[in-house]
């Protein structure tokens with residue numbers, strides 16, 4: 283049984299915790315898109331781990347974690363994450379595999395990411411990790427892949443070609459001095475050597491895994507509305523965060539994905555710029571941010587907060603074929619007397635029940651809310667679904683009808699034990 287986990291909002295839904303729980307039943311945990319823009323937080327006992335690149339399943343012994351071809355890798359970030367794991371007593375050996383086809387984030391990608399942002403009238407609010415420029419080079423067919431780092435001739439030739447063009451752009455457009463070929467070559471060839479033992483053809487590896495009937499957990503990063511095709515473009519990331527990204531990002535055919543679990547927060551958050559129809563306009567924003575500890579795991583930026591948007595999530599479940607949902611952070615709403623859910627948008631007198639892509643409509647849309655009574659009690663000690671207070675059950679059942687998916691997991695705290703399975 284192979285399961286995929288995808289975020290149904292703008293990322294930060296709490297995927298790290300669900301991946302950690304579901305990883306127990308999987309043999310292989312596979313990341314298929316994004317890079318170190320992600321921040322997956324996992325709490326084990328009184329310790330908190332944050333992963334950016336290495337699948338969060340690495341905390342489980344006897345599991346193999348795979349960084350598949352759809353992921354972009356910053357070797358500096360990867361090496362420092364490896365060091366972080368080592369310091370925390372987690373040993374990497376044959377339990378980590380990296381696809382030779384992963385594109386490599388180079389310093390010019392990181393710098394270009396920041397320079398481009400500084401020149402934009404409408405900033406995207408990227409994480410500044412070089413994700414967009416690296417994927418852009420992949421599509422422009424001038425990217426450098428993990429396999430290239432291992433071959434001195436190929437690597438040098440590709441890097442030289444890149445720098446010829448890029449250095450001119452850096453100097454002329456951005457007044458940046460550019461990059462030295464030898465220095466960059468030596469530095470990244472060395473990184474290549476240090477990660478070489480993990481690099482292989484992960485597609486063949488995973489195909490063998492499927493043949494042997496072992497199970498795979500696909501670990502999505504970011505969320506549906508950051509998807510390069512289906513998100514709130516251009517305020518998105520540069521990869522396919524929906525379930526469709528799994529096939530291209532890992533080389534696994536569609537029939538190998540047996541189930542897609544959507545992860546969603548009981549309210550909505552977003553980091554970075556872009557439309558957010560249900561964003562709080564009052565002090566509720568601070569209350570939820572404090573209670574939900576809504577600060578970016580990668581950049582530390584405060585997250586924007588708002589009510590649950592069922593228009594958005596219903597579209598997300600349809601895009602990834604999600605039938606089962608994990609509802610995260612329900613406890614954050616514990617003290618609210620009333621809880622609202624957006625059921626449609628209104629713009630210039632017209633009602634929108636489906637997610638609109640017209641930028642003017644999306645940015646000007648007024649949410650139409652349905653309001654529910656809060657439960658005003660502590661959920662964190664509840665372990666059974668039917669023991670939830672009546673008002674919490676009403677809220678969850680109404681959401682199920684709106685998003686057209688079953689809520690199978692409810693999270694009422696950050697610890698593994700604070701999870702209700704239905």
Ligand code: IMP
Pocket residue numbers: 292293294319320321406407408409410411412413414503504508517518519520553554555
């Ligand atoms: P980039 O992926 O760094 O290019 O950033 C593009 C947009 O995606 C920005 O709004 C980021 O804040 C957002 N983003 C990227 N990764 C994450 C994530 O893991 N969680 C939430 N937002 C993210």
